[in-house]
Amino acid sequence: MIKLQSNNTNCKYYIQKCSVTVVEGKDSVSHINRIITSNISNISDLEYCESLICDANGKIIDAIEISNISEQLLILGIPRSAGKTRELIVSGIHWNEEVKIMNGDGALSIITIFGDNIEEIKKILGEDNVNQKIGIWKEVNNYYTLNIDLKLDAQVNILIQNNSIEEFTKTIILQGVKLSDKDTWDIHRIRNGILSEQEYNQGFLPAELALDKIVDLKKGCYPGQEIHARLESRGKVSKKIMRYSTDSQIDIGTYKSDTGRKIRITSNVNGKGLAVVSVKEKNLINLDDKISLITEEL
Amino acid sequence: MGILGGGGFSLPVITQTDVVDVKITVTDSALKQMKNTIKGEEDSHCLVVSAQSGGCSGYLYDMKIMENPESDQFQIQDFEGVKVYIHNNDSALLNGIELDFKDTLMGGGFNITNPNASRACGCGQSFG
Numbered sequence: 001m002i003k004l005q006s007n008n009t010n011c012k013y014y015i016q017k018c019s020v021t022v023v024e025g026k027d028s029v030s031h032i033n034r035i036i037t038s039n040i041s042n043i044s045d046l047e048y049c050e051s052l053i054c055d056a057n058g059k060i061i062d063a064i065e066i067s068n069i070s071e072q073l074l075i076l077g078i079p080r081s082a083g084k085t086r087e088l089i090v091s092g093i094h095w096n097e098e099v100k101i102m103n104g105d106g107a108l109s110i111i112t113i114f115g116d117n118i119e120e121i122k123k124i125l126g127e128d129n130v131n132q133k134i135g136i137w138k139e140v141n142n143y144y145t146l147n148i149d150l151k152l153d154a155q156v157n158i159l160i161q162n163n164s165i166e167e168f169t170k171t172i173i174l175q176g177v178k179l180s181d182k183d184t185w186d187i188h189r190i191r192n193g194i195l196s197e198q199e200y201n202q203g204f205l206p207a208e209l210a211l212d213k214i215v216d217l218k219k220g221c222y223p224g225q226e227i228h229a230r231l232e233s234r235g236k237v238s239k240k241i242m243r244y245s246t247d248s249q250i251d252i253g254t255y256k257s258d259t260g261r262k263i264r265i266t267s268n269v270n271g272k273g274l275a276v277v278s279v280k281e282k283n284l285i286n287l288d289d290k291i292s293l294i295t296e297e298l
Numbered sequence: 299m300g301i302l303g304g305g306g307f308s309l310p311v312i313t314q315t316d317v318v319d320v321k322i323t324v325t326d327s328a329l330k331q332m333k334n335t336i337k338g339e340e341d342s343h344c345l346v347v348s349a350q351s352g353g354c355s356g357y358l359y360d361m362k363i364m365e366n367p368e369s370d371q372f373q374i375q376d377f378e379g380v381k382v383y384i385h386n387n388d389s390a391l392l393n394g395i396e397l398d399f400k401d402t403l404m405g406g407g408f409n410i411t412n413p414n415a416s417r418a419c420g421c422g423q424s425f426g
Contacts (some may be wrong), residue, residue: 021307034352056355056417056426092315092351093361095371095385102309221424226354 011115011124011182012188013172015165016157017197018065020104021089031107032066032073035088036230037206039219043068045137046137048146049212053085053205055076058102058227060209061085063200066231067137067159069144074159078111078197088223108167111158112186113177118147124175124281130156143168150192177219190243193298198252199241199266199274208276209238210298239278242295246271250291256285263293313400320373322347322382328408332380335363340380342366344381346373347410351393353424355417357391359410390414 005229023032033040038051045068055060069075076083083230086101093099096237115123122130125145134149160168169179189196198208206215207226217229231237248273249270255263261278263285277285277295285293324332336343346367348360372383384392394412405422412418415425 021312031351034350034358086312088351088356089314090312091358091387091391092349093314093387094350095346095348095369095387098351101312103312104309160299221353221419223352223354223356223426226419231426 002229007114007191009024009124009176011113011118011120011177013113013169013177014180014185016110016112017079017223018076018110019079019085020108021075021077021082021086022073022102023089023099024071025098027094027098028042028073028099031093031097031099032089033219033223034155035092035222036064036066037215037222037224039216040066040068041219043073045070046139048135048137052211052214053081053088054206054222054224056223056227058205058224058231059203060200060206060211062087063211065197067146069137074104074108076281077226078200080197080201091275105197109162111168112155112185113158113172114153114155114185115129116153118156121154123154124155124172124177135205141159150194152192153188155188157161166274183269186267187272189212189263190267190269192273194241195241195274197269199276200258200267202264202276204241204276205231205237207231208239209241237279239276241266241274241298243298244273244291244293244295245273248291250287250293255287255289255291257281257289263287300392314356317386318367318393319388320384320393322375322392322394323386323396324377324382325396327401328397329377329380331399331408332377332382332397336380340379340381344383345393346372346383346385347386347388347395347397348385349425354419355415355424356426360422361408362391378401 019125023259030263036051040203046061048067053065055061056142062077062085065076090101115121130145137144137146139262141219142164143158148155148159215228250266250268252265267274283295332345340364343363344366346362346364349357352358352423371386375382394413398409400409411421412425418425
């Protein structure tokens with residue numbers, strides 16, 4: 001149970017929208033491993049990892065988070081991609097494999113608590129209820145916690161059954177944790193380089209979104225692998241995602257810089273956001289409608 | 299007990315529902331090769347052609363000579379005594395395929411032409 005300790009916190013919570021798929025059976029790891037970009041063949045109990053599902057042209061269909069919990073694989077993905085992802089997972093089960101796919105939408109959710117530092121979140125959830133180790137779930141009564149590795153801030157994800165959300169949020173609200181609005185959540189994720197549906201659903205290649213670290217070219221074939229391998233060997237990625245800031249008003253959409261190259265603004269909150277730009281662009285980008293962006297690597 | 303099961307908590311299972319009547323063709327060279335491979339065991343053994351997720355294009359072909367599976371989920375076609383089994387789950391992906399055999403040193407072996415595939419990998423093992 002969470003102990004009531006203090007209500008002096010800047011931490012906020014946000015309930016993430018994601019599709020939930022649960023895969024079980026002795027062949028579930030090898031089955032899923034054939035579809036995704038990373039290698040989960042040695043995933044251990046309670047381990048969490050990020051991965052991608054791509055089409056044959058190498059473009060991202062879904063960005064997924066896979067966790068091995070009690071011999072079941074929990075797959076969290078983008079809600080809009082859930083249909084395609086599940087179709088791929090279900091239709092590709094070899095007749096001789098033992099794999100069961102279940103739909104967890106509406107049954108399980110992820111609540112994210114984020115703040116300046118992990119100690120503050122630990123105070124809220126209880127020192128022993130959050131793993132110090134990054135990327136390993138910790139079972140706590142009727143939910144699980146996961147310490148997420150961020151560049152600047154701290155974040156703990158809570159995996160919880162939907163029928164327990166109300167009780168859980170009541171408890172953390174009593175500790176001073178406030179519900180985050182979408183803008184505050186977006187500011188947090190832009191600052192920490194967390195991509196969202198807005199980035200993933202644009203048909204980009206993993207390298208264009210700086211996601212090379214979750215693409216394993218040595219694991220063997222998966223949909224899109226040929227394209228990813230060719231890009232890697234030839235080093236010809238033409239655009240990449242950058243964090244930007246601007247003093248001007250700018251909306252999500254496609255723009256042209258004064259060099260004539262396309263700039264795709266994917267996220268924006270109060271002049272800060274994420275954009276996919278040509279690798280040839282310098283850090284100061286002038287758009288043809290007099291807007292200037294200062295960009296930096298994620 | 300994990301959060302994903304037990305304690306009266308169960309999730310709806312998603313199953314493959316698209317099952318069609320399978321009709322495949324086999325070229326003379328493929329049939330000759332199948333007969334050679336299975337010779338003397340035609341009654342007890344069969345060729346199972348199946349698909350699974352993976353490969354560069356989305357799905358991978360799999361072909362195995364094995365003892366006749368006991369499952370009633372297979373559709374069976376007989377080619378001059380050689381039985382080809384295709385599982386119901388693969389029926390939509392494999393309906394209409396042509397099995398061929400190329401007797402060449404480079405790129406030889408069984409080859410599948412699939413009218414359902416909008417693309418195929420250069421090696422011929424993957425389709426999508």
